[in-house]
Amino acid sequence: MKKIDNLINKKDGVIEQSLILQDNNTWLNFLPVFSVLFGLLMSGLMMLLLGHNPLTIYSNMLSYAFHDIYNIADIFAKATPLILTGLAFGFAFRASLFNIGAQGQFYIGAIMAVVCALKLGLLPSYLILVICFIMSLIGGSLWAAFIGYVKARFNANEFLVSMMLTYVAIAIMNFLLGGLLKEVKGEYPQTDVIPKSGWLPSLVPHTRLHWGFVVALLIALVAYIILWRTSLGYKIRMVGFNRDAARYAGINVEKIFVIVFFISGAFAGIAGFTEVNGMQHMLIEGFNPMIGAEGIGIAILGNAHPLGIVISALLFGALKVGGNLVVQTSRIPASIIGIMEGFVILSVILSYFIRDKLIVLRNKKKLVVQEEHRL
Amino acid sequence: MDAKCNLITLKNITKFFPGTIANDHIDLTLVSGEVLALFGENGAGKTTLMSILYGLYQPDEGEIFIKGERVKIRSPHDAMEYGIGMIHQHFTLVPVHTVVENIILGTEKAYLKHLDIEKKVKKIKEIGKKYGLEVNPYTIIQQLPVGMQQRVEILKALYRNAQILIMDEPTSVLTSQEAEKLFNFIHDFKAKSHSVIFISHKLNEVMEIADRITVLRDGKIVGNVLRQEASDSQLTHMMIGRDIIIPKTNSSIHPKSEMLKIKNLTIMGDKQNKAIDDLSFTVREGEIFGIAGVSGNGQEELAQALCGLRKLKSGQVTLSDKDITNKDALSIIRQGVGYIPADRHKEGLVLDMSIEENLFLKDHSNPTFLHYGFLNQNKIQENARNLMRNFEIKAASSTSRVMTLSGGNQQKVAVAREVNVGSKLLVAVQPTRGLDLGAVDYVHKTLLKEKKEGKAILLISTELSEIMTLSDRIGVMYRGKLLKIVQRKDAKVDEIGLLMAGITEGKANEKN
Numbered sequence: 001m002k003k004i005d006n007l008i009n010k011k012d013g014v015i016e017q018s019l020i021l022q023d024n025n026t027w028l029n030f031l032p033v034f035s036v037l038f039g040l041l042m043s044g045l046m047m048l049l050l051g052h053n054p055l056t057i058y059s060n061m062l063s064y065a066f067h068d069i070y071n072i073a074d075i076f077a078k079a080t081p082l083i084l085t086g087l088a089f090g091f092a093f094r095a096s097l098f099n100i101g102a103q104g105q106f107y108i109g110a111i112m113a114v115v116c117a118l119k120l121g122l123l124p125s126y127l128i129l130v131i132c133f134i135m136s137l138i139g140g141s142l143w144a145a146f147i148g149y150v151k152a153r154f155n156a157n158e159f160l161v162s163m164m165l166t167y168v169a170i171a172i173m174n175f176l177l178g179g180l181l182k183e184v185k186g187e188y189p190q191t192d193v194i195p196k197s198g199w200l201p202s203l204v205p206h207t208r209l210h211w212g213f214v215v216a217l218l219i220a221l222v223a224y225i226i227l228w229r230t231s232l233g234y235k236i237r238m239v240g241f242n243r244d245a246a247r248y249a250g251i252n253v254e255k256i257f258v259i260v261f262f263i264s265g266a267f268a269g270i271a272g273f274t275e276v277n278g279m280q281h282m283l284i285e286g287f288n289p290m291i292g293a294e295g296i297g298i299a300i301l302g303n304a305h306p307l308g309i310v311i312s313a314l315l316f317g318a319l320k321v322g323g324n325l326v327v328q329t330s331r332i333p334a335s336i337i338g339i340m341e342g343f344v345i346l347s348v349i350l351s352y353f354i355r356d357k358l359i360v361l362r363n364k365k366k367l368v369v370q371e372e373h374r375l
Numbered sequence: 376m377d378a379k380c381n382l383i384t385l386k387n388i389t390k391f392f393p394g395t396i397a398n399d400h401i402d403l404t405l406v407s408g409e410v411l412a413l414f415g416e417n418g419a420g421k422t423t424l425m426s427i428l429y430g431l432y433q434p435d436e437g438e439i440f441i442k443g444e445r446v447k448i449r450s451p452h453d454a455m456e457y458g459i460g461m462i463h464q465h466f467t468l469v470p471v472h473t474v475v476e477n478i479i480l481g482t483e484k485a486y487l488k489h490l491d492i493e494k495k496v497k498k499i500k501e502i503g504k505k506y507g508l509e510v511n512p513y514t515i516i517q518q519l520p521v522g523m524q525q526r527v528e529i530l531k532a533l534y535r536n537a538q539i540l541i542m543d544e545p546t547s548v549l550t551s552q553e554a555e556k557l558f559n560f561i562h563d564f565k566a567k568s569h570s571v572i573f574i575s576h577k578l579n580e581v582m583e584i585a586d587r588i589t590v591l592r593d594g595k596i597v598g599n600v601l602r603q604e605a606s607d608s609q610l611t612h613m614m615i616g617r618d619i620i621i622p623k624t625n626s627s628i629h630p631k632s633e634m635l636k637i638k639n640l641t642i643m644g645d646k647q648n649k650a651i652d653d654l655s656f657t658v659r660e661g662e663i664f665g666i667a668g669v670s671g672n673g674q675e676e677l678a679q680a681l682c683g684l685r686k687l688k689s690g691q692v693t694l695s696d697k698d699i700t701n702k703d704a705l706s707i708i709r710q711g712v713g714y715i716p717a718d719r720h721k722e723g724l725v726l727d728m729s730i731e732e733n734l735f736l737k738d739h740s741n742p743t744f745l746h747y748g749f750l751n752q753n754k755i756q757e758n759a760r761n762l763m764r765n766f767e768i769k770a771a772s773s774t775s776r777v778m779t780l781s782g783g784n785q786q787k788v789a790v791a792r793e794v795n796v797g798s799k800l801l802v803a804v805q806p807t808r809g810l811d812l813g814a815v816d817y818v819h820k821t822l823l824k825e826k827k828e829g830k831a832i833l834l835i836s837t838e839l840s841e842i843m844t845l846s847d848r849i850g851v852m853y854r855g856k857l858l859k860i861v862q863r864k865d866a867k868v869d870e871i872g873l874l875m876a877g878i879t880e881g882k883a884n885e886k887n
Contacts, residue, residue: 229749229750230748230749230750231739231740231744231745231748231749231750232748234732234735234739234750235739237728238725238728238736238739241725241726241727241728242721242724242725242726242727244721244722245721245722245723245724245725245736246725247684247704248682248684248704248714248716248722248723249704249708249736249737249739250683250703250704250705250706250707250708250737250739250740251704251705251739252703252705
């Protein structure tokens with residue numbers, strides 16, 4: 001009994017804290033919101049250091065981002081590929097797998113889309129779009145399935161393999177843009193503009209927002225349905241939570257690795273389709289170079305849940321649109337946008353770390369109470 | 376030499392691990408010039424206690440005295456300062472470095488000073504000669520056999536002037552000749568009025584080498600005897616638990632058809648050793664077949680093989696006349712084999728999922744719950760409600776995460792599912808480990824009920840009382856073999872206890 005008393009006394013502070021947690025668990029759900037605000041606060045300090053007033057910058061950002069219908073639509077247009085690369089990371093993350101190579105899968109998808117669009121210009125528009133969609137999906141998914149395969153077959157580290165494959169994808173893209181796919185003019189490492197019939201129709205007239213955004217939303221819905229409504233998703237989550245229990249339940253864990261990477265890569269590949277057919281209408285060397293990395297941050301910010309990923313991607317879209325305009329109209333360096341994104345992601349990761357610590361503390365307290373009952 | 380002063384005194388050492396007490400108020404003394412054996416089953420807390428003495432863990436409570444002085448040992452470095460060296464079960468050598476490099480690793484304080492290898496080699500050779508532990512200092516570690524690697528570990532401790540050696544299951548990796556050499560060294564070392572703490576769960580070793588034997592069970596010290604006064608049966612009693620009360624069982628065996636037949640089964644362990652060696656037995660319908668034995672004698676591998684998670688090297692397994700040899704896990708589940716694991720958190724449950732999802736764990740491919748690959752939520756919920764009612768699982772709702780349940784209710788979730796899945800055979804491995812008395816009783820009753828309904832049950836447990844209470848027939852497993860299979864009514868606790876320690880009747884008589 002004395003021992004337990006000691007334990008309780010020693011950890012008094014802890015118990016208080018965890019009681020708060022237990023009684024009022026809901027505030028933990030708003031943790032991402034707090035951490036986003038904290039990240040913006042840190043970026044504000046950075047702006048102060050650079051000699052700018054963060055309040056002016058932020059209010060300018062807000063007013064620019066929501067200034068007119070064109071800018072608002074641009075937020076959604078910018079968010080479109082981010083939703084998809086976010087889903088690519090988040091989906092694999094549900095199986096405790098790390099696909100940090102969405103950038104490469106995105107490029108492969110983009111190459112497939114641009115090749116299809118350039119070669120099929122004579123077909124009806126809807127057919128071109130469907131074929132581009134399917135081919136970019138297949139390109140991205142096969143590219144990623146290879147990662148799952150080497151993990152399953154040789155127990156290779158998927159983290160490294162997916163990262164290195166990105167460089168291979170970039171090399172392939174550069175090679176193609178230097179020769180086979182190079183524009184007719186032959187001036188820049190980029191393709192010709194794809195025929196208008198291959199363009200994704202615009203969603204809001206006179207803006208850059210295209211139907212790719214709806215595609216991204218539908219894909220998010222598909223990801224949700226797979227994960228929480230199908231037997232496959234159930235197996236994927238089981239593998240993610242407890243690989244040993246999954247094996248004992250008769251699941252072929254290695255097969256799940258390949259399937260998860262296949263699906264994850266498909267999402268990233270489709271981002272290539274929406275960017276080529278909806279936004280750029282051509283393939284340019286090294287375009288959107290941060291889209292994979294941002295997808296990782298977005299997936300973490302959205303807690304690897306499709307709805308959370310959509311919301312986070314919109315937030316990043318708004319940061320980009322507002323940030324770009326602020327940078328153009330004031331003397332603040334352009335890198336401030338990247339710094340803001342970085343701080344937001346960093347504080348979100350920190351917040352999850354803190355949350356886990358709090359949960360561990362709470363469980364410890366539970367254990368003490370159990371001990372007490374036993375004596 | 377001031378004879379027999381208390382070299383080390385541990386007072387009231389207590390160490391908590393999440394969910395368990397690994398060491399519960401342990402008092403221990405070591406005098407100079409003695410070999411003290413720490414004897415007990417795997418998981419009794421021996422290694423934890425010694426890791427505390429060696430500075431790897433900090434005790435939650437209690438004090439350590441060395442030569443009468445209270446000390447704090449914060450790291451192995453501190454321990455070495457006090458002359459304590461530990462030979463771990465898994466060696467801590469750098470395989471691609473030479474013997475001398477390994478031995479001096481971490482002893483050189485200077486960064487830029489010239490390293491006089493020759494001088495070190497000379498010292499190592501001297502120590503080697505003194506204790507009969509010769510080894511070529513320039514050999515690369517990975518080229519040495521395991522016994523020699525252990526010798527390097529010992530030299531490493533002696534090079535640091537260790538006067539107290541802690542050896543954690545040192546013979547487990549050795550051949551019998553190598554073990555003999557090790558014992559010779561221990562005698563020499565002791566003769567120089569140094570001390571050894573010898574951790575082991577092997578009775579014969581302990582009786583051979585120790586001067587004094589301290590027995591640990593469930594983190595507590597249950598006995599402390601001098602070797603001259605100790606007997607085999609007394610020690611095994613202490614190790615397994617003295618208070619075995621065997622209730623009368625009314626099970627009369629009606630010979631029924633054989634459900635599980637295992638023939639000449641051989642399974643390789645992780646270290647490419649024979650974990651199961653030419654094993655044959657049968658389990659009948661409506662029978663509980665208990666396998667007793669100290670853990671680590673092949674039980675785990677046997678259970679994994681029966682679940683389809685470990686390949687058999689040779690042999691045959693049939694379940695109600697169907698060959699299930701080397702079938703995969705899913706098809707074995709479909710044949711009606713349930714598995715109640717010892718480590719439910721690792722193997723039996725997904726703590727982050729709901730009760731509903733956990734009760735559905737093994738039906739992920741069962742067409743009853745699926746509709747074109749989509750989950751039929753209604754069926755899953757219905758299944759969960761039924762099982763929760765039948766197995767008295769207490770929870771706020773079927774969607775509560777299993778993590779939030781008490782240990783007993785968690786095990787009920789696993790048991791409910793496995794009883795449901797295992798329509799023909801239930802394999803239960805330590806099904807009551809870590810449970811409170813009420814939950815233990817519940818699991819036992821469930822097993823007896825399923826037996827009455829005609830299922831075959833294979834119960835693997837290290838708790839002899841559990842085996843004696845439930846089984847109709849008992850087999851004792853030792854080093855991958857069943858030493859003996861007895862009817863429950865003919866079984867004697869003493870005999871089984873000795874068999875668990877690997878002592879067959881003939882041997883025991885020899886000793887007395």
